[in-house]
Amino acid sequence: MANLRKPLRLGIMQGRLSEPIGGAIQAFPSRTWADEFVSASGLGLNYIEFIYDVDPMDENPLSSGEGLSTIKDAVERTGVRIETICADYYMRSSVLEKSRDGDPGGSKKLVWLVDKAFKIGARRIVLPLLEESSIKQESAQSKFLDCCIRIGEQLSDY
Numbered sequence: 001m002a003n004l005r006k007p008l009r010l011g012i013m014q015g016r017l018s019e020p021i022g023g024a025i026q027a028f029p030s031r032t033w034a035d036e037f038v039s040a041s042g043l044g045l046n047y048i049e050f051i052y053d054v055d056p057m058d059e060n061p062l063s064s065g066e067g068l069s070t071i072k073d074a075v076e077r078t079g080v081r082i083e084t085i086c087a088d089y090y091m092r093s094s095v096l097e098k099s100r101d102g103d104p105g106g107s108k109k110l111v112w113l114v115d116k117a118f119k120i121g122a123r124r125i126v127l128p129l130l131e132e133s134s135i136k137q138e139s140a141q142s143k144f145l146d147c148c149i150r151i152g153e154q155l156s157d158y
Contacts, residue, residue: 011047011083012040026051026088030059034074041078048080050122052113053088062116071120084124085117091131095147107147111154118158 015021017036018029028051029036040048050071052062061067062085075081087110095110110125117125129135135144 009046010044011049012036012045013049013086014051017043026086028053028060028088033061034070037074037078037080040080045080047083049084049086049126050082050120051086051088052116054092062113062120068116068119075121082120082122084126085113085122086126086128087113088128089113091128095127095129095144107151107154110151114155114158 013026014033014036015027015029017039018032021027021029036048050062052060061071071082089109093109110127113125117123129144135141
């Protein structure tokens with residue numbers, strides 16, 4: 001009987017193949033992110049979970065057309081894909097409240113991030129509901145569900 005299992009795919013969180021930045025356990029490696037694709041390929045890894053954070057937001061290649069092209073080139077050159085973007089941005093800028101860049105409820109930034117994910121082939125965005133985006137209280141849970149519905153309506157093209 002044929003084995004119907006899919007082959008095991010292994011990936012790694014971005015920043016784990018670079019020196020830690022400022023002692024942080026998880027941070028976007030702005031200087032070495034492209035090198036991580038080469039390292040991941042050499043280790044036989046299939047994908048990298050990309051990080052999008054508040055700082056250094058402007059140094060993240062997701063923030064420009066040129067950066068998106070560089071990401072696509074790294075993926076094509078190494079065969080290491082980006083399947084997921086971890087939106088660490090929302091740990092310091094609430095998905096529920098007005099964000100640092102004036103986005104009411106964080107929905108514009110999330111829709112923007114979905115667009116960038118779509119352009120580089122990522123099919124998942126992880127929302128770490130911690131710190132500023134914690135939804136421990138029932139009122140926050142309700143607000144988060146409303147936010148998801150509002151964002152869902154804006155994502156019909158994706």
